[in-house]
Structures are given as C-alpha cells and as structure tokens.
Amino acid sequence: MTPPTTELPSVPPGDPAGLAPYDAVLLFSFGGPNGPDDVLPFLRNVTAGKNIPDERLAEVAEHYHHFGGRSPINEQNLALRAALQAELERRGLDVPVVWGNRNWTPYTTDALAEAYAAGARRVVAVVTSAYSSYSGCRQYRENLWTALSDLATRVGAPEGTHPMAVDKVRSYFNHPGFVQANVDAVVEAYQGVAADAAWPRLVFVTHSIPDTMEEASVVAGASYREQHLDVARTVAAAVAERLGREVEWDLAFCSRSGPPSQPWLEPDVNDHLGTLAAAGTTSVVLSPIGFVSDHMEVAFDLDTEALETAQELGMTAVRADSVGVREAFVRGLVDLLVERAAIARADAAGLPRPAEATAGDLPAFRSVCAPGCCRMRAGVDSGRPAACSTDPWS
Ligand SMILES: CC1=C(CCC(=O)O)c2cc3nc(cc4[nH]c(cc5[nH]c(cc1n2)c(C)c5CCC(=O)O)c(CCC(=O)O)c4C)C(CCC(=O)O)=C3C
Numbered sequence: 001m002t003p004p005t006t007e008l009p010s011v012p013p014g015d016p017a018g019l020a021p022y023d024a025v026l027l028f029s030f031g032g033p034n035g036p037d038d039v040l041p042f043l044r045n046v047t048a049g050k051n052i053p054d055e056r057l058a059e060v061a062e063h064y065h066h067f068g069g070r071s072p073i074n075e076q077n078l079a080l081r082a083a084l085q086a087e088l089e090r091r092g093l094d095v096p097v098v099w100g101n102r103n104w105t106p107y108t109t110d111a112l113a114e115a116y117a118a119g120a121r122r123v124v125a126v127v128t129s130a131y132s133s134y135s136g137c138r139q140y141r142e143n144l145w146t147a148l149s150d151l152a153t154r155v156g157a158p159e160g161t162h163p164m165a166v167d168k169v170r171s172y173f174n175h176p177g178f179v180q181a182n183v184d185a186v187v188e189a190y191q192g193v194a195a196d197a198a199w200p201r202l203v204f205v206t207h208s209i210p211d212t213m214e215e216a217s218v219v220a221g222a223s224y225r226e227q228h229l230d231v232a233r234t235v236a237a238a239v240a241e242r243l244g245r246e247v248e249w250d251l252a253f254c255s256r257s258g259p260p261s262q263p264w265l266e267p268d269v270n271d272h273l274g275t276l277a278a279a280g281t282t283s284v285v286l287s288p289i290g291f292v293s294d295h296m297e298v299a300f301d302l303d304t305e306a307l308e309t310a311q312e313l314g315m316t317a318v319r320a321d322s323v324g325v326r327e328a329f330v331r332g333l334v335d336l337l338v339e340r341a342a343i344a345r346a347d348a349a350g351l352p353r354p355a356e357a358t359a360g361d362l363p364a365f366r367s368v369c370a371p372g373c374c375r376m377r378a379g380v381d382s383g384r385p386a387a388c389s390t391d392p393w394s
C-alpha cells in the first residue's frame with residue numbers, strides 16, 4: 001500500500017507546457033437550489049426519468065426547506081472555483097475556470113458557452129465527484145454530450161459536430177491530494193476529542209447507490225464500494241500512524257432513495273450506529289469520504305439525522321470535514337489538470353504517458369473511459385451518448 005505523501009509537489013515535474021492543449025477548465029457539479037422557489041423544479045430535474053417515489057421527493061424537499069430552500073453546494077462550488085483559479089495562477093497557468101452544473105443554474109451549456117465566448121476550444125473538466133459509478137461519472141459525461149450538442153445549435157456549428165472538445169480528469173478518489181485532505185480532516189476530528197473520553201471508532205460514510213449501479217460500476221476497474229474501501233483503508237492507516245494509536249473503522253451509506261423494494265448499498269449509517277451501540281461502542285468519528293463538500297447530503301443526512309441518531313443511542317459523535325477547499329485537495333486537483341494535459345500531449349505525439357500518482361492499492365483509473373464503463377445497469381446501454389470516452393460516438 002502506498003501511503004499518501006505529506007508534501008505534495010507544487011508543480012509536478014516535466015510539464016513545461018502547463019495546461020496546453022487546454023484553454024479553459026470546467027468545474028462540473030451537481031447543482032442545488034438557491035431559494036424556496038427553486039426546490040421543486042430542481043428536484044424534477046434531478047429525478048427526471050428516475051424511479052423515485054413521490055413520498056421520497058416530498059421528504060427531500062423538506063430537507064431543503066429546513067435550510068431555507070437553499071443548498072450550501074453553490075457557495076461551496078464558488079469557493080472551490082476561486083481556490084482552483086488561485087492555485088493555477090500561483091503556478092503561472094493563465095486559463096479561465098468556468099463553473100457549470102447538471103441540475104441547476106449555472107447549467108453546463110451556459111458554462112461551456114462562457115468558455116467558448118472567451119475563445120476556448122479545448123476544455124478540461126473536473127467533476128465534483130471523486131468516485132466512479134453512473135452517478136459520479138457517466139451521468140456527468142452524458143450531460144456533457146448534450147450540453148455540447150446544445151452549444152453547437154447556439155453557435156450554429158455544422159450538423160453533427162461539436163464546437164469544442166472537452167476531456168475530463170480521471171476519477172480521483174485514490175489521488176494523493178484527495179486522500180491526504182481526508183487524512184488531515186480525520187486527524188483534526190480525533191484531536192478535538194477530549195483526552196479522557198472513549199477512543200472513537202472511525203465510520204466512513206458515502207452516498208448509497210442501487211445494487212444494480214454498484215454491479216455496473218466494476219467495469220471502471222473496481223466497483224464503487226471497492227473504491228471507497230480502498231480510500232478508507234488508506235486513510236485509516238495514515239490516521240492511526242499520525243495519532244500513534246490503532247483505529248478501527250467501517251464503511252456505511254447514507255441518502256438512499258428509490259422504492260423500498262429496490263436494494264441499495266448497506267448498511268445505512270443510522271442502522272450501523274445502532275449495531276455499533278448494541279456492541280458497546282460509545283464514540284464515533286464520521287468521515288464523509290464520499291462527498292467533496294459539506295452540501296445538503298452532509299448537512300441533513302449526517303449533521304441532522306445521523307448525529308441525532310447517535311444522540312438517541314447515547315453515543316458521542318463528531319463529524320470530520322469533507323475535503324472542501326483544503327490545500328492538499330486543491331493542489332491535488334490542479335496536479336490532476338496538469339497530468340491530464342500531459343496525457344493529451346503524449347497521446348497526440350504518440351509518446352508514453354506520464355506517471356499517474358495514486359495512494360492506496362488500486363491503480364489510477366482511466367482518463368478516457370472505456371466503452372460501457374459506469375453504466376446505470378450492467379450490460380444495458382442507455383442509448384445516450386457520453387463525452388470523454390472511447391465509446392464509438394465520441
Ligand atoms: C453517488 C451519488 C453522489 C455522490 C457523487 C456526486 O457528488 O455526484 C450524489 C451526490 C449528490 N446528490 C445530491 C442530491 C440528490 N441526489 C438524488 C438522488 C440520487 N443520488 C444518487 C447518487 C449520488 N448522488 C442516486 C443513485 C440517486 C437516485 C436518483 C438518480 O439516479 O439520480 C436526489 C433526488 C432525491 C433523492 O432521491 O434523494 C437529490 C436531491 C446532491 C446535491 C446536494 C445539495 O443540494 O447540496 C449531490 C452532490
């Protein structure tokens with residue numbers, strides 16, 4: 001197992017050309033409502049064509065209304081965009097960073113149009129999802145394809161062509177920057193626990209997905225669940241080393257939806273806390289490794305619901321931060337942009353690709369997705385074209 005490095009290189013060696021051939025960066029996210037009137041149309045966008053029961057939608061709308069109808073995700077993305085822009089500038093990389101979302105304004109097409117108007121024709125995208133599955137990879141790539149087609153119509157590009165090319169950085173769950181930032185956040189959470197209190201168990205938490213989506217995700221190299229187990233193992237080992245004490249850990253899931261008859265990844269974090277309490281655990285640290293910022297799934301499902309469950313069970317629970325705009329994470333994302341540019345140049349020149357840094361046991365995931373990768377269901381083609389892959393249509 002490769003431990004994450006404590007010192008990340010500020011400028012990866014061997015790339016005098018910076019971000020060439022790219023002339024803009026797309027920060028590509030999920031989106032969320034900015035006020036009460038946005039909540040329902042946003043939820044309709046998210047769940048279009050999905051089998052989500054009405055009761056679940058009403059319940060999720062309540063989560064948003066509980067926070068004034070406003071998701072924290074938009075300001076978090078603005079902060080991440082500013083941090084990326086600053087780190088690029090620090091390295092002398094002078095490219096604009098535009099921000100676009102799949103499910104709410106600013107939409108992907110508008111972000112690409114903004115880059116296009118600034119003269120950009122080759123864009124490198126970074127998705128605010130670290131893991132590979134339909135929800136964290138292909139669904140973004142399908143949306144990107146549609147946005148490129150819409151942009152073509154807007155700018156009057158010839159039928160069947162796209163006016164710009166967009167590549168994306170690989171799934172970065174096992175990039176040293178993401179792993180290091182999670183290690184730092186968990187260490188800080190443990191350091192906040194009183195010296196005479198029980199030593200907490202470490203519970204990693206991520207978004208549940210349907211079992212069918214989990215099965216399909218394995219085409220990327222390791223399944224969504226296995227990707228999380230790899231990160232969890234690496235983070236727990238690094239935390240134990242930093243604190244000089246053994247750390248016992250588990251992986252639990254939150255935010256399931258869909259009809260009750262449909263199996264999703266388990267255990268649910270609330271059920272899991274119950275199991276731990278019954279076995280005598282009195283203290284936990286919750287680490288949301290599945291999320292890159294403290295958006296609604298964290299603010300509600302963990303900070304509201306899971307912390308309440310812990311309290312009812314008489315447990316002490318502390319939540320570690322998600323990576324947010326931590327320096328190790330931001331530097332890691334810029335390293336990934338630089339790495340993706342070096343890969344594009346090597347491919348164009350027919351030269352060997354540069355080394356790709358990882359932390360953990362899994363290899364670097366592909367920068368260009370394989371055909372049939374991260375579908376909604378194994379072997380079932382959605383019929384929707386997706387960008388950034390070797391699928392025949394891209
Ligand atoms: C793997 C994963 C991530 C992590 C990767 C990533 O970050 O992309 C993620 C992130 C997010 N999910 C979010 C919100 C929602 N997700 C939903 C529904 C669903 N998520 C799914 C999976 C994931 N989701 C799935 C399989 C569904 C079922 C329907 C479908 O297949 O699409 C629904 C519908 C209602 C419900 O069913 O809960 C909502 C409102 C927000 C925004 C939060 C905010 O506003 O701050 C974010 C960042």
Ligand SMILES: [Fe+2]
Pocket residue numbers: 207
């Ligand atoms: Fe979600």
